[in-house]
Amino acid sequence: MRIFFKKYYSIGIIIAVVIGLIMWIQYNYFIESIKTEVENTLDSRLDYMASKIDGHIQRNQKALEAVESFILLESDEEKILNFMQALMRINPTFQSIYFGTPENEMMNGSGFIPPASFDLRTRPWYIAALNENKHIITRPYLNASKDNWIVTLAKPVYDEQNRLIGVVAGDSLLQSTLDSLEKQKISDRGYTFLLDSNHSVMLHPEYEIMTGIILSLSDLSMDLSIELLNNRNGIIFTSLDGVEGYMGWRTFDDSGWVIGSFAPMSDFVNQRLQKMTIFLIAALSTILILLIIFVLQKKYVINPIKDLDDDIQKISAVKNITYRLPIRLGDPFFELRITANMVLEKTEDYFKEMTKNQKALKGANKDLYATLKQLTAVEEELRSQNEELILNKQALEVSERKNRAIVEVLPDIIFILNDDGVFLDCLVNQDDQLYVKREHFISKSISEVMPEPIIAMSTHAIDQAIATGELQRFEYELEIEGKLNYYEMRMIKFMDQGVLSIVRDITEQKLNQIRIEKLSYHDQLTGLYNRRFYEEEQRRLDVPRNLPLSVMMLDVNGLKLTNDAFGHFAGDQLLLHVTKVIKEHCRLDDIIARIGGDEFIVLLPKTDITEAKKIADRIRKGTVAQKMDNVVISVSIGCASKTSEEQSVSDIFIRAEDQMYREKLTESQSMRNKTIQVIIKTLNEKSSREKVHSDQVAKLCNKIGKAMYLDDQTLSELVTAGQLHDIGKIAIRDEILNKSGRLTDQEYEEVKKHSESGYLILKSVDAYSSLAEDILSHHERWDGQGYPRGLKTTEIPLIARIISVADAYEAMISQSLYKATYNHKEARAELRKYAGTQFDPEIVRIFLEQNIGL
The missing domain is CATH 3.30.450.20 (PAS domain)
Incomplete structure (x- = not known):
């Protein structure tokens, strides 16, 4: 206890020193901090006031968001108004909450009904909400009774497709804030x-x-x-x-x-003087009070504690169980001493009771021993019963395994339901087959778990199965994790008032069926309807209510030319581009079908000829605007309309087709001419060597033709053919066309096809069709060993024979990726050597005698 008192006095001294030091520091700090008190107080007060106003605004904005969410979920106007009125009761700062639509319709929770001339779409809050596309707050203004300041809060509302539904707004009273x-x-x-x-x-x-x-x-x-x-x-x-x-x-x-x-x-100056005086008085008073407390504490607390400690040391349960603490009047621990004595008395009573209980325990032990013998006999009987239960359980487990094996083999889900449609049990080999987890539907009815259409079908099937005892069957659809699945459910009566239901996933069979149906009515490449579907739709739409009924025939110009020049993949891409344009400019109710390789047809119900021609013009412009590498895109279109019930749709079809072909006569040739220019340009871009080669061959052909005194028309055709003789190389792959080494046999066979490709390209263009045979034959030989047809001597067209000489000579003297370069003397020797075998000898003679190419 002496250590306690020593610590007590030490702590008292330390406290006195610390208080004095704190007062001194506080006095100096007070003098310095009073200078910044005003700024700090202002700063915190402003933060508080700002948070109050921000909180007011945010609560109101949350209320508007709640109205927005309710509007998106609920379409009943009365429920929406009730919801607005409930929010206004909860948040009395709202004078009114209302919702305005782009159709100038308003729902107002305050009951306000706007006059007929009122257009909410011109209101500042409506315009500002749409412009800002977020929460907005108008400037404050006085209400109609001029007794309250209000602001309008507003927010635009969009549906899941991001379409504007309207604007939700509220007039908020500022008075409480x-x-x-x-x-x-x-x-x-x-x-x-x-x-x-x-x-x-x-x-x-x-x-x-x-x-x-x-x-x-x-x-x-x-x-x-x-x-x-x-x-x-x-x-x-x-x-x-x-x-x-x-x-x-x-x-x-x-x-x-x-x-x-x-x-x-001035308020803070006066306050500072008051605080200084108060501080000094408080400091002196604190010191005086501490001294008084210290003296009184020693007399009335410390000394009585010391006496209490001495008396407690005398307590001993071994030496004197009857000892009690002395009771002194005026002792501050008077009640504690009485309480301690009561505890000592209780302890004495417990001690005596324990002694008595020890004797009683000895007698109880004898009774327990006798009871133990009885329990041993009962345990033996229970062991025998348990062994019997184990045997029954094993038999039950064998039966359960058999049933489980049957369920696991089946790809089905088995349900047991009562006559109220409540799920009693479920057997399934994989839980992921279930629409919801097992625990979410066991002991629940179908109406609590399944969507509405399935509820009606299931309830009817249960009633019929129980009433008739016959098998009931129906199919239904379920969307699981964003995927639509198809199921077949079969029900049969089970026990007295229940049914056994087997559910099978038939999604794969159903999708195959849908896919087959789609293939039978759709074009595989474009995804558009096919001729079969078009003919059925034509019969369906040919009714008076669809008049005027317009037919639009479309033909893709130059599809064959594109296939020949750029390959069938490019042709397919051309058709897809045209399909895209048609779909963009037609309406959802219009029937678009591909009825031929390059032909499309559009049925336009309730559309007159003027509107049909406008759509056709938009499609023409749309195809021109489309870009597809180097392919020119254009279509020829014809339109006709059925305006009376007496007219035949077949006649309308023929009129539209005739108009399309008339347009195609001009458009197609123009497009093909453009395509030829594009092909030449593309070929030159693929290989700069080809442009130089074609130009030089054309020049040599011009000189040979003049030396042979050809007429002007034939000479012009010769020069053009010389320029275009390798146009078929557009179909040759770039890696072969620009290969630096010797060509393989397979690559050479591909190169040899360029004359046939060139023939097909030029044959489809009227302006160049007369040159097609010349281009096809420019690799034929005088001795019949050339390609592609093995023509000989004069069977080969004259222009082709001239091109053959010019082409060979230019190829020998020019730089080549896979041949050695000849000088003029060597090249002329080669011509002389192969005259009469590879080349027309007469043309070679003229070429050499006239020194052409030097």
């Missing part, structure tokens, strides 16, 4: 005021704002007005209405409002 702000002031003569985004006074204790006459901050202080324009937040020393003090303000991000607080400096 303004009332609380009027109470917030930093000092006796300080005050708080609120400005709108234009720095017009909304609330000021010195001015009556409810008159509707709004003052500007510049009317109160021009310097402060300039300061607020330059800084969104701040604290400055300024003068308002002739009073100097600290002015602090905060600007709200969303609304642009400004909350300000002013504290006169």
Whole structure:
């Protein structure tokens, strides 16, 4: 106990020293901190007031979001109005909550019904919400009765497809927030005021704002007005209405409002003097009180504790179980001593009771021994019964395994239901086959688990199965994790008032059936309807209510030319591009079908010839605007309309087809000419060597033709053929065309096809069709060993024979990726050598005698 008292006195001294030190530090800190007290207090007060207004706005915005969510979930107008009115009762700051649609329809929770001339779409809150596409807050304004400030909060509402449904808005009273702000002031003569985004006074204790006459901050202080324009937040020393003090303000991000607080400096000077006096008095009083407490504590606490400790040391359950603590009147631990003595008395009683209980326990042990013998006999009987139960359980497990094996073999789900449609049991080999988890539907009815259409079918099947005892069967659909699955359910009566249901997943069979049906009515390449579907739709749509019924025939210009020049993949891409354009410019109700290789047809119900031609013009422009590498895209279109019931759709079809073919006569040739130019350009881009080669061959052909005195027309055809003789190389792969080494046999066979490709390309264009035979034959030999047809001597067209000489000579003297280069002398020797075998000898003679190519 001496250690306790020593610690007690030490702590007392330490406390006295610490208190003195703290007072000294506090005094110095007080002197320094009083200078910044005003700014800190202003800062925290402004934060509090700003959070109050922000909280007011956010609560109202949450209320509007709740209305938005309810509108998206519920279409019943009465329920929506009830929901708005419930929110207004919960949040009395709302004067009204309402919802306006783009069709100028309004639902208003306050019961307000707008006049016929009222157009909510012109209201500032409606326009601002759509422009901002988020929560907006209007400028504050007085309500109709001129007794409350209100603001309108609004937000646009969109559905899941991001389509505008309308704008939800609410008129919120500012009065409750303004009332609380009027109470917030930093000092006796300080005050708080609120400005709108234009720095017009909304609330000021010195001015009556409810008159509707709004003052500007510049009317109160021009310097402060300039300061607020330059800084969104701040604290400055300024003068308002002739009073100097600290002015602090905060600007709200969303609304642009400004909350300000002013504290006169004189209040803090007086307060500082008062605090200084109070501090000194408190310091002296504290020291005096501590001394008095210390003296009194020693007399009335420490000394009695010491006496109590001495008395407690005398307690001993072994030496004297009857000892009690002395009781002294006036002792501060009087009640504690009495309580301790009561505990000692209880302890004595427990001790005596324990002695007595020991004797009783000895007698109880004898009774327990006898009971143990009886329990041993009972245990033996229970063991025998347990062994019998184990045998029964094993037999049950064998039966259960058999049933489980049967279920696992079957790809089905087995349900047992009662006559009320409640699921009693479920057997399934994989839980992921279930629509919902097993625990979510066992002991629940079909109506609680399944979608509405399935409920009706299942309930009917259960009733029929129980009533008739016959097998019931139906199919249904379920969407699971975004995928549509198909099922077949079979039901049979089970026991007296229940059914056994087997559910099988038939998704794969159903999808195959749908796929087969789609293939029978759709074009495989474009996905459009085919001729079979078109003919059925034509019969279906040929009714009076669809008049006028227009037919549009479309033909893709140059499809065969594209296939020949760029391959069938390019032709398929051309058809897909045209399909895309047609679908973009036709309506959802129009029937679009591909009825031939390059032919499409569109049925346009309730469409006259003028509108049909407009659609056709848009399709023409759309195809021209499409870009597909180097392929020119264009279509020929014909339109006709059935305007009376007496007209035949077949006649309308023929008229549209005739018009299409008339357009195709001009459009197709123009398009093919363009395609030829594109092919030449593409070939030159693929290989710059080909352009030089074609130009040089054309020049040599021109010189040979003049030396042979050909007429002007034949000479012109010769030069053009020389320019186009290798146009078929457009179909040769780039890696072969630009290969640096020797060609393989397979690659050479591919190159040899270019004359046939060139023939097919030029044959389809009237302007060049006369040259097709020349291009096809320019690799034939005089001795019949050439390709592709093995023609000989004069069977080979003259122009082809001339091109053969010019082509060979130019190839020998020019740089080549896979041949050695000849000089002019060597090349001329080669011509002379193969004259009469590879080349026409007469043409070679003229070429050599006229020194052509030198």
